[in-house]
Structure formats: C-alpha cells, structure tokens
Amino acid sequence: MSVALLVPRGLDTRATGGNVYDRHLRAGLVARGWTVATHELDPGDPVPVDGLLLVDSLVASWAAGTLLGSGARAVPLVHMLFGTPGERELLAAAPAVVTTSAWTRSQVLAHRSVDPRRVVVAVPGTDRARLGSPSATGGNLLCVGTLTPSKGQHVLLEALARCGTGGWTCTLVGATDVDPDYVDELHKAAADAGITDRVTFTGALDRRELEDAYRAADAVVLPTLAESYGMVVTESLAHGVPVIASAVGGVPEALGEVAGAHPGMLVRPDDPDALATALDRWLNDAVLRTWLRRTAWQRIATLPRWEATAAAVARALEGAG
Template identity: 30%
Template structure:
C-alpha cells in the first residue's frame, strides 16, 4: 500500500487520558506500521472554544511548511475538536485548494459542547461549515457518522472504528468489583452511578471510578461529596487517572464495567473491558451500544447475539434513572446465571475485536482515495 506522509493536528489542551487522545496516538502508531511517516502536531488553544488568536495560529498551521515535509506533500488530518472551533480557517484553506481531512470523534451535542459550558463554544452551524470545507470526513463510529449524515446531509463519510489492544483475561473479585473508566466529567455521569450504587448497600460489592479528577475539578468535587454524603466511602474509591500497572491491576479486579455517559460516540472503555472478558452496562441510545456489540463476525453467527452486558434506557437527569440503573446491577449481582451468561458473551467477544492496524488501514485507504 502506497502510504503518504501524514500530519495529524490534535488539540493541545486535552491533557487527560481521553478516548480521542488514545485513538489519535494508536492511529499514528498504526499508520507508521503501514509505512506512513506521521507527524503529530498539538494545536494549542482552548478547543473547541478557542480565541481569535488561537484560531489564527491554527490557520497558519494548515498551510505551514512542515519541518519534515514540504508544503503540499503531506496529507493533513485535523481532529474534529479543533475543526469545529475554526470554520473560518477551514473555509479559507479550502479556497486555496488545500483542504484537510477531518477526524470526528464526537459530533457537537445538540444541547451544547461536551464537558463544561464555555462561552463561544461551537454551534451546529459552525460544525456544518467546518465539515463541508474538508477534503473528506472520517468518523470513529457509525453512530457519529449517522448523526452527521442526518444533521447536515453529508453522506461521503468513512468510518474507522477504534481498534483494541489484546489484554489478559480479568479474574475478577469476590465480592464483585465494579469499575467505570472515564474522566470525571458531567457528560460521563459518574453521579448517576454513585446514586444507583447507594441503592444497593444491602449487597456485597466494591467499586472504583477510574479517571482524571482534574479535567473538571468542580464536577469531581460533586462526585466526591456524593460518595461521602451517601455513606459509600468504604465502598467506592476515586482513583484519579491511572496508567500502566495500577490501571492493569484495576482492570484485573473488575467483575463488571459501566459506561453511562449522556453522550457517547463509541466508548473505548467498553471494548477495553471486553478485551479482558469483563461484561459492561451502558446507556441505551448512545454509541456505547455500538461498542458493546462490536466484534468481527463469524460464519453461522446469530443475527441477535447475546450481548456481554446490557444497554439501559436512562433519561439524562431523570429522577427515575438511578433506580433503573440500580435494578439492572442488582439483577446481575443476585443472579448467578445472568453473571455467567454475560461473562461467557464477554469471553467470546474478546477474541473478535479488531486491532489498531485495521483502524489505520481504513484511514489510509480513505485519504489515499
């Protein structure tokens, strides 16, 4: 495969262990493995709500001579978090005949930006303008691609689903240990998980919220306060961001994983769970459902395979949602047959997850075409 050099422009302000950051890093590794030279360029700024100066600096990067490649030699791919914050610069780039590709991890939510509200955050109109000025679009999930197709009438979108690193089978714990691996952010809705687990104190379990408590310190404080107020300090740990051996140890102890984000394009922690044979509970109506069913098909597979977990309908902010989530987890805790069924489905899924080279090959085929 003829592999052109690639410049990947990524947001410089997302410093916690986000799914987008992991995807970008693994994609670069995969592209290099396929023979492409890859330059990762962090774009400084408060993306997606960047200042005028930060947007101008981004615009200069679109046409700048790379230290490694001459102008026009490399294919430029811009992370969608940057792109939706700079539609003017992308339209200017398109007029010069050098539009970049855009890699969309998460469409702009209908209700506003992902994470804390910020003045000047991108609108659906700025998203449409940015995407239509691109040389082409790559989405990291079919869920995201479908949203953009329905919202903006853009149909020529390539989908490059996240790959998954092979991982050892998690032995789990007794009593069961529940984990949620995600930065503490309002969109991830750790408060909902804490409120649900507060209804299960008559059962044996422990839990850990694994993720940065610095991405939104105010929200992290709310979660911490809720754990204390509901008398769960001996049950639920807030570990902060973990990597390496400490993260591997937390995964090893896990018996069940949860991802109940209000908005989710895919949810890589779901496939990371499945790679370890850990079943997952997700919020229905989000891209995490796609991740839960993500696997390489085999001849003779049923059209409706047993999921390695459950997708629970939960209304964001709904007063009934903690009880609905608690009911699903309670059933899993009390029903050995259900635990065995979910565990078996997770064990099957872990052998069918595509790798990152598959992701990189899909992106390379897109930009070459």
C-alpha cells in the same frame, strides 16, 4: 504519502479516548509507510494549512474558519460533533470525512450537504489483554472515565446508594482536574449515601495501573450521558469483563453482540433506578453473571484491532489526496 495530523495539545500526556485513538492511529499510519507530522494545537495557535491534513474534531471545532478560508485539504476526524456552523461547512467541503463509529457517521449524514460516499467509519481498535480472575460474588465494580457530569458518575453513585451496603465495592478511575466542583459533589454524594467505605476515587491511572484495575474488576459500569462510541466498553471486553452501560450514542455498537445477545447490560441513560435494577440483577444472579462473562470472553475474538483502524483511515486519506 504524507499527512499532517492536527490534534489538541496534550496528545501524549492526557489519557482521553480521543488522544488514545489519535496516538494509535498515528503509529498505525507510520507502520503502513505514511509520513505523519503531528501538530499539537491550542485555540489561537497558527493552524497548518499546507498539504493533506487529518484534523481531530476538537481542533476542527475552533479552526474550521481558518481551514475553510485557506482552501486546505482537510479531512475531519470526527470523534464527536460540536454542532457549530463552521464545523458543518468543513464537513460539507471536506474531500473525505472519518468518523469513529457508525453512530457518529449517522449524525454527520444528518447534515444533508455531506456526501455519504465520502464518510468512512474507522472504529477504535483494541489491544490484546490478559484476562482477569472474576470473584465469586461479582461485587468488584469499576467505572472508568474523566470525572465530569457528561460521564454520569453522579448517576452511578445514586444507583449504588439504592443497592444497599453489602456485597459490592466500586472503584472510580479518571482525571479529577477537569471539573473539581463536580468531583467535590461526587464525594459529598457518596458521604450522604453512607457508601464512602465502598467507593474509591483513584484519579487518573497509568496504563499498567489501568490494566490491573480491569483485571481486578467483575463488571465495568459506564453510566455516561453521551458517548459517540465508548472505548471503555471494548477495553473492558478485551479483558473478558462484562459491561453495564447506558444505551446511548455508539455504546450499543461498541458492546456488539454474541449470537444475538449483548455481552453486558444496557440501561436507559440518566436513570438511577434503571441502573440500580441492572446492578441488583448482576449482584444477585450468579447464572446471569456466568452467562455474561461467557459472552464477554466470546466477544474478544470479534473486537476490532488498531491495524484495521489505520487501514480504514489510510483508504480515506488516499481518496482525499
């Protein structure tokens, strides 16, 4: 079978979660015998409408009118919802819908015109990774995500300012070119709090550099304000690194459970006090750190794999074809 994959321009050059997912999915479908024609699009570009289409939700947010008007067999691949009328109409008309988390599926089904039997969940997979070597103090903190307000790095810096200046360092990894004004605000916040010597901004890293960052981390902090899943969470756990994250969207789903307990800590989003309390517990409770590391290691065995992601999407496409 064949499918046209419609994705935002920059699929192979920008390391966003959606792009990583789309690249792995494309490879997984090809491995299953599919012919995949990739179309990287910007708003205003001609939109392919022939044959079976798998449409990244960012493309669908501005191309829905064209897809609907042409009667295209378009299967939305929903990383996130944008809430536009065209998007809602496209979801209702689609022969199948793929969501990247159960939480996102619940948001899609909030539109009553969408048949739940047509909505398939295909969560992001994980790559096998080498475990890191945790430090004795647990003070090597890592935050991974594009530096934008929705990722909440300002919340993290405010929380770190309340943790004092001893026993920790924090590395913030992520592209700095999306919202330069926000990046300037983060640097100013770190300076005003007197923690510039403990906070490092690396910019975007390549795959090997990011692997090294995960392996060097004692804990990964995800202070996001909105997240449909949270691939950073599962990537952290794949390295055996516990996660301290906002309890928002699909993050609890990504974190998962081991024997009824999370392999990390969940805190209220956009709440520096709550995050500071969690960080303080992590930094000052060696027993807690040991337990969370153990549950993170145990979680590795149940993390989803990319082969399963591709299999779920293939089933949805076969049903839509």
